[in-house]
Amino acid sequence: MLENALYIVPTPIGNLLDITKRAIEVLQQVDVIAAEDTRHSKILLDNLGITPKKLIACHDHNEEQKAQLFANILQEGKAIALISDAGTPLISDPGFKVVRYLSNCNYKVIALPGPCAAITALSVSALATDSFHFMGFLPVKEQELNKTLQTLINKDCVSIFYESPRRILTTVKAIAAIMPQRELVICRELTKTFESVYRYNAADMYEFLQADEMRQKGEFVLIVDKAPNKEQVLDDKIILSLKLLQEKMSLKDACKIVSTIFDINKNILYKEALALKDNFN
Ligand code: SAM
Numbered sequence: 001m002l003e004n005a006l007y008i009v010p011t012p013i014g015n016l017l018d019i020t021k022r023a024i025e026v027l028q029q030v031d032v033i034a035a036e037d038t039r040h041s042k043i044l045l046d047n048l049g050i051t052p053k054k055l056i057a058c059h060d061h062n063e064e065q066k067a068q069l070f071a072n073i074l075q076e077g078k079a080i081a082l083i084s085d086a087g088t089p090l091i092s093d094p095g096f097k098v099v100r101y102l103s104n105c106n107y108k109v110i111a112l113p114g115p116c117a118a119i120t121a122l123s124v125s126a127l128a129t130d131s132f133h134f135m136g137f138l139p140v141k142e143q144e145l146n147k148t149l150q151t152l153i154n155k156d157c158v159s160i161f162y163e164s165p166r167r168i169l170t171t172v173k174a175i176a177a178i179m180p181q182r183e184l185v186i187c188r189e190l191t192k193t194f195e196s197v198y199r200y201n202a203a204d205m206y207e208f209l210q211a212d213e214m215r216q217k218g219e220f221v222l223i224v225d226k227a228p229n230k231e232q233v234l235d236d237k238i239i240l241s242l243k244l245l246q247e248k249m250s251l252k253d254a255c256k257i258v259s260t261i262f263d264i265n266k267n268i269l270y271k272e273a274l275a276l277k278d279n280f281n
Contacts, residue, residue, distance in 0.1 A: 058098065
């Protein structure tokens with residue numbers, strides 16, 4: 001027996017087996033299923049053998065209006081399931097306004113755990129998982145894109161983005177221009193037939209994607225590693241580069257060049273290099 005609540009129900013991001021028993025049970029029993037795209041969700045529901053009692057469209061353009069309707073339905077003691085086209089609703093998908101409104105009206109909202117492309121990608125990325133920043137889709141306009149990417153230069157946690165096949169190459173090119181050495185992980189077509197995980201520094205990733213158009217097709221999660229930490233700053237290659245450059249120029253100028261080549265924070269590098277200055281001579 002379901003509670004009188006709005007249930008947030010994650011659905012598969014590719015592999016139809018990735019739906020929990022609890023999600024199926026909720027979808028079978030609710031009075032109303034609110035779906036981002038009813039035609040799209042009908043295919044999933046048919047596949048699961050579920051005939052919804054009532055299927056209502058709830059998307060970016062009608063969410064506010066639907067929130068009021070859902071409040072009325074909950075007022076009657078019923079249960080509603082909210083689903084999106086794929087993965088977890090509200091995660092770069094509609095649902096926020098509905099959840100906010102119903103929560104503010106003190107209706108019960110229950111979230112089921114389940115598929116989410118960002119979390120699936122993070123867990124396979126082999127990058128640090130202790131702290132991460134999910135940033136949804138990057139801005140499309142060049143100036144805003146670069147502004148957002150600049151914020152990653154010194155970021156102390158990994159950043160996770162969603163990206164489309166139309167923009168993946170442009171985005172990686174822009175990252176490579178700012179942080180050529182930064183490690184990137186691209187998870188393509190997760191849980192699907194052509195699932196792939198690519199791991200390269202930004203400059204190499206651009207070359208790799210450009211070399212084969214097939215690598216630019218499908219759905220993508222892009223993960224940008226955090227900025228190199230202090231201990232990593234002065235590795236052997238960097239010390240050698242500083243030493244050679246310092247024979248021709250000031251330490252400050254040498255740091256400027258090395259920080260650009262190795263994609264490290266200039267000020268941190270200079271501070272570290274000053275401490276080691278005697279070793280360079
Ligand atoms: N709510 C979804 C979730 O929980 O992951 C995300 C919805 S968002 C509109 C769709 C984006 O998620 C795609 O453009 C892609 O960037 C990413 N995505 C979804 N499914 C994916 C998959 N199977 N493999 C890689 N990325 C995926």
